[in-house]
Amino acid sequence: MRIAILSDFHLGYERFREDAFFQAEEALNKAAEMSDALIIPGDIFDNRAPKPDVIAEAINLFRNLSRREWKFRVSEFIGEGKIFTDLPIIAIPGTHERRAQEAADPVDILGLAGLVVDVSNATAVIQGNGERIAIRGIGGIADDRFKEVLEMENPVPIDGAFNIFMFHESIYEMLPFNEKFTKLSELPKGFDLYVSGHIHNRVEEKAHGKMLLIPGSTVLTQLKAGEQDGKGFFVFDTKTGKHEFVGINSRRFVLEKIDIMSIGKRSVVDYIQERLDAIIKSTGGKPVIRVVLDRKGNGQDVAEMEINDIPRRYAERAIVEISSSLVPEDAPASASLQERSGFENMSVKDYGIGVFLEKIKASGADVGSIGPVELLDLLGTEGPKDKIVKSALDRLVG
Ligand SMILES: [Mn+2]
Incomplete structure (x- = not known):
């Protein structure tokens, strides 16, 4: 069976709202052409409470997929929740969609509408062609709780099937700046x-x-930096064990670092514009170009006003951002370099959670079994405030 793996569409993402929709559409349609099942490990939506028009967008996308002739169907569902379709389109909510445990998240809506099979805490089996493919999912949760949930749920493979483990989490080997992140060796064993x-x-x-x-x-x-590769999805063949990456037509991103010292006597403005022209020519479309100026040298007379005017001048052809490198002249040891890259790699939400955790720790408050992250989620739930506070208190002291 050919399984397409697509992720993080972020439908409703404000900055590139149309890109999010059209690139997800292209990826989904292309993937559906090429494969027997789609699996989507989270962040279909950018937000846990998407606006109705974003939900409508998503329903349109998935309804088109549901009308295709899928050869194989979901034949078994083991675990929490219910399914309302047997389409081989299997998803979990990501961290952007996460809500307090009992509350419905937007992937639940797609599940209830019979457009995807939600395996947040369940296994779906797709059967056909003499094969059984079992997909065990765990929806996105706070990084500091993932190991605990793995222990509690103890996901195990199913006998006589090709077993896939699907999750949505930070992994230490890829983001080596927080000891709490799950290491590859800590993932459940026995999956294919x-x-x-x-x-x-x-x-x-x-x-x-x-x-x-x-x-x-x-x-x-x-x-x-990592987003400079083109976007796309994987197709994995369970018979051969091989996979390929399939590109989509996505807006390109280029990170251009310019060391002012290395330009010599030439005009900085001219140099930046030459680089921008070359990049636009090579990417096609209307790319996002982030220029980072390293001003360590500082000896040059830099035409600030003219530099600040470049993004406007290129507005028709590219989305240009120009900033100065924050590396101080006497850049300190590598430990703080690591810290900086950690911060660069972190989402605003993860950073906020980190701050909340620190504050709670410092206050000495005991948040017991609920954990600070779920408490934060619960307090952020939409609804009558007295009810939310009461349920938070129940979880804290009850
Ligand atoms: Mn994401």
Whole structure:
């Protein structure tokens, strides 16, 4: 069976709203043409409470897929929840969609509408052609709780099937700046293929000797070095064990570092524009170009006003951002370099959670079994405030 792995569409992402939709559409349609099943490891939506028009967009996308002639269907569902379709389109919510445990998240809506099979905490089996493919999912949760949930749920493969473990989490080997992140060796054993979302650049790794595939997002979000590769998805063939990456027509991102010292006597403005022209020519379309000026040299007379005017001048052809490198003249040891790259790699939400955790720790408050991250989620739930506070208190002291 050919399994397509697509992730992190971020439908409704404000900055590139149209890109998010059209690139997800292209990826889904292309993947459906090429494969027998689609598995989506989280962050279909950018937000846990998407606006109605974003939900409508998503329903349109998935309804088109549901009308295709799928050769194989979901034949078994083991675990929590219910399914309302047997389409071989299997998904979990990611961290962007996460809500308090009992609350419905937007992937639940797609599940209830019979457009996807939600394996947040369940296994779906697709049967056909003498093969059984079992997909065990765990929806995105806070990084500091993942190991605990793995212990509690103890996901195990099913006998006589090709077993896929699907999750949505930070992995230490890819993001080596927080000891709490799960290490490859800590993933549950015995699966034939591991699949995750969350990381927005493409990753091909091994876990317990088997492939771990992370396709990356289908839309630009973080604008960091890893997002310079084109976007797309994986197709994995369970018969041969081989996989391929299939590109989509996505807006390109280029990170251009310019060391002002190296330009010599030439005009900085001219040099930047030459680079921009060359990049636009090579990427096609209207790329996002982030220029980082390293001003360590500082000896040059830099025409600041003219530099600041470049993005406007290129507005028709590219989305240009120009900033100065934050590396101080006497850049300190590598430890703080690591810290900086850690911060670069972190989403605003993860950073916020980190701050909340520190504050709670410092206050000495005991948040017991609920854990600070779920408490934060619960307090952020929409609804009558007295009810939310009461249920938070119940979880804290009850
Ligand atoms: Mn994401």
